[in-house]
Amino acid sequence: MNTINKTFVNLVLAFFLIVVIPLRVYSQNENVKDEIMKNGKTIRKAFSDGDIEKIKSLHHPEVIKALGYNDLKIGRDEVINGVKETLQNFNLEFIKNDVENILIRENIAIEQTKFSIKGTPKNGGESFIFTGRTMVTYIRYENSPTGWATIREIIQPATE
Numbered sequence: 001m002n003t004i005n006k007t008f009v010n011l012v013l014a015f016f017l018i019v020v021i022p023l024r025v026y027s028q029n030e031n032v033k034d035e036i037m038k039n040g041k042t043i044r045k046a047f048s049d050g051d052i053e054k055i056k057s058l059h060h061p062e063v064i065k066a067l068g069y070n071d072l073k074i075g076r077d078e079v080i081n082g083v084k085e086t087l088q089n090f091n092l093e094f095i096k097n098d099v100e101n102i103l104i105r106e107n108i109a110i111e112q113t114k115f116s117i118k119g120t121p122k123n124g125g126e127s128f129i130f131t132g133r134t135m136v137t138y139i140r141y142e143n144s145p146t147g148w149a150t151i152r153e154i155i156q157p158a159t160e
Helices: 003-049 052-057 076-089
Strands: 059-068 071-074 090-105 108-121 128-140 148-157
Touching (some): 052 059, 071 076
16 A cells, blocks of 8 residues: 555544544434433423322332432332322422433433422422432333433432
8 A cells, every 4th residue: 555545544544533433422422311301301290290100110120219318219119119108298390400411321321410399288288399419320221111210319408
């Protein structure tokens, strides 16, 4: 191969390594980000609607949630039992959901979000606003209607 051909081949290879491959990865990550955003919208609607079955379908069987410093739920059944208890007593409405960051690595996505939920007691009484930050780890899960399921979540209540 002569010098001109080698130079051309090297330029084409460099172009693919520098431009085409990162663009493809970026495009894939943007698609996953869109999927995660749709998943979040689906689960927030399920909470607002009190749809326990939909909420359950969006959680992996091995999910672990830290809902507070002394409130750790291990496994989907334990998480759903807590959700049932909450939804029996309160109507929930997500009034803020500001995604700060989504990290994507293959079949795992980690979302960090600031949120506010309005809770209204079903038996009357004053509504309240619960504000905080959450870090949710999602994995691809074929049994989820969105293709993603929560596997880990930590909720940090606002302290301000």
